[in-house]
Amino acid sequence: MVDFAGWEMPVQYVGLRAEHDAVRDAAGLFDVSHMGQVETVGPDALAFLQRVLSNDVAKVAVGGAQYSVLCREDGGVLDDLFTYRLAADRYLTVTNAANHLKDLGWMREQAAGFEVELTDRLDDYAMLALQGPRARELAAPLAVEPLPARMTALDTEFAGAPALVCGTGYTGEDGLELLVAPADATAVWDSLLAAGAVPAGLGARDTLRLEACFHLYGNELSEERDPITAGLGWCCKEETGFIGAERAAAVREAGAAEKLVAFTLAEGIARAGNPVLGGGVVTSGSMSPSLGVGVGMAFVPAACGGPGTPIEIDVRGRIRAGEIVSKPLYRPEER
Numbered sequence: 469m470v471d472f473a474g475w476e477m478p479v480q481y482v483g484l485r486a487e488h489d490a491v492r493d494a495a496g497l498f499d500v501s502h503m504g505q506v507e508t509v510g511p512d513a514l515a516f517l518q519r520v521l522s523n524d525v526a527k528v529a530v531g532g533a534q535y536s537v538l539c540r541e542d543g544g545v546l547d548d549l550f551t552y553r554l555a556a557d558r559y560l561t562v563t564n565a566a567n568h569l570k571d572l573g574w575m576r577e578q579a580a581g582f583e584v585e586l587t588d589r590l591d592d593y594a595m596l597a598l599q600g601p602r603a604r605e606l607a608a609p610l611a612v613e614p615l616p617a618r619m620t621a622l623d624t625e626f627a628g629a630p631a632l633v634c635g636t637g638y639t640g641e642d643g644l645e646l647l648v649a650p651a652d653a654t655a656v657w658d659s660l661l662a663a664g665a666v667p668a669g670l671g672a673r674d675t676l677r678l679e680a681c682f683h684l685y686g687n688e689l690s691e692e693r694d695p696i697t698a699g700l701g702w703c704c705k706e707e708t709g710f711i712g713a714e715r716a717a718a719v720r721e722a723g724a725a726e727k728l729v730a731f732t733l734a735e736g737i738a739r740a741g742n743p744v745l746g747g748g749v750v751t752s753g754s755m756s757p758s759l760g761v762g763v764g765m766a767f768v769p770a771a772c773g774g775p776g777t778p779i780e781i782d783v784r785g786r787i788r789a790g791e792i793v794s795k796p797l798y799r800p801e802e803r
Contacts, residue, residue, distance in 0.1 A: 470670070473565035475502040478669035488675050488757040490666035491639055492803070495600035497665040498673055500645070501653065503595050504568030506575060508559045510584035517559060520578050521551065522695060522712070524705040528553045533619045533636055536703050538571060539712025543694035543719065547571050547685055550636055552621040560589065560632070560647075564685050578711065593632075594653035598665055599643035599676075601800065606663040607644055615644065627659040628652075638673065640680025641800055678752050679798035681730050681765060687740055687751045688728060688765060697724040697767075726767045730797050731779050733762035733790035738781045744768055745780040745787070758798045762790070 469476050478499070480487060490496045508517060517525045523536035532553050538546040547567040552560045563571045568590060576586055598607055604615055607626075611633070616622040621634040629652035637643040648656050661667065674684070683689050688698055694712070695704050696719040706713040706720070728751070731738075738753035744766050753764030768779070777792045 472670065473502055475565060477502060478667075479671045480669040481667045484669075484671035484675065485757050487666060487668035487672035491600045491641055491668060491672060491676055492758055492800075493600070495598060495603045495606050495643075495665045496639075496668035496672065497657065497660050498597040498599065498668050499594075499653075499657070500597050500673075501594040501650070502565035504563035504565060504571070505589035505593050505647070506561045506563060506572055507587040507589050508561065508575075508584055509587070510557055510582070512582040512584050513557045513559055516579060516582040516584045517551065517561075518708050518710065519582075520575055520711055521549065521561075522700075522704045522710050522716070524708055525551065525553075525559075526708075530555060531616070531620050531622065533621055533634060537689070537695045537700060538574065539695065539710065539716070540691065541711055541715070543696075543712045543715030544691035545685075545689045545693065545695055545698065546574055546691060548683060548689055548700075550634075552632070552634060554621070554623065554632075562595075567685060592649070593647045594650045596646045596648070596653065596657060596660070597637055597639075597643065598646065598660055599637045599639040599641050601641060602664070603641070603643040606660065606665055610659055610663065618642065627656045629656055631656070638680075638682055639676040640682070640796060640798060641676075674752075675754050675757055678754055678763065678765070679756055679758055679796065681795040681797055684752060693726075693767075694719050694724075696720050697726050697728075699728040724770055727770050727772070728765055729768055729772070729779075729792045730765050730795045731763065731781075731790050731792050732756075732759070732797070733764075733781070733788050735762070736783055736786070736788040737762040738764045738766075738783050738788060742784075743782045745782060746772070748772070750781060756797060758803075762788070763797050768792075
């Protein structure tokens with residue numbers, strides 16, 4: 469157990485490799501109750517979120533989900549977020565634990581002039597993530613309605629408790645994220661373990677998201693880089709006029725000075741902060757349990773070549789050779 473943004477969190481239960489493999493092969497269960505939630509309600513809910521979130525919120529139907537980033541005027545990324553549309557004028561946005569209070573404060577500052585009410589729902593939800601190719605199979609008997617499809621959400625009952633069941637996740641696998649009342653979380657957790665899910669901790673969560681090349685705030689995302697440079701141009705719709713859109717448009721037009729690449733190493737493991745020879749820095753690195761080699765992501769000069777380009781990284785004074793590869797590093801359909 470470790471302290472993580474003020475929460476006591478499990479790094480592992482029985483071992484990182486076993487938990488990682490359980491998610492890739494069957495179904496793993498994560499307690500991600502440290503994630504924050506902000507509810508936006510009111511006649512101007514859509515207009516407000518369209519202003520603060522980088523994606524086109526208008527395209528999210530009731531029961532839909534959307535990924536976006538929260539930016540400053542200069543394009544610096546404050547956080548990356550998932551937003552669920554629960555009703556025509558009601559949304560729930562999930563924040564990263566370490567950024568929750570910052571995000572909430574920023575959103576409240578920007579709400580001036582909009583007819584909306586922002587509510588901190590951090591203490592109202594526990595959040596469990598059931599992930600893996602068998603996740604839906606294990607969850608189905610506990611649901612009273614058909615499980616929501618990928619990138620949708622359903623307010624329903626699950627394992628005997630009211631729950632917002634979401635077809636989202638952070639592992640590169642299919643699965644569900646369940647938002648329930650804290651008082652119901654233990655019973656729902658126990659029901660999923662009884663159904664065959666394997667408990668998994670922060671260690672496996674990190675190796676799984678890295679293999680999927682998902683961004684981690686503080687590593688691939690920060691206030692020092694804009695979302696275009698970070699490779700998230702696909703979730704930035706400048707025409708909506710979101711805060712930071714002008715900077716994003718300028719970088720997109722001129723071309724970013726850096727780009728985020730994935731890499732593998734012939735031997736050894738790189739870690740965040742290791743310098744890339746020729747310019748650049750590793751943002752995340754680990755041994756890939758699925759691939760059996762050192763993998764990672766790094767910012768490198770934009771002129772650097774694409775997949776197949778050699779890369780050298782200074783790992784505590786030892787030069788480790790590898791190559792840039794396509795994202796994601798691991799594809800479930802190829803297993």
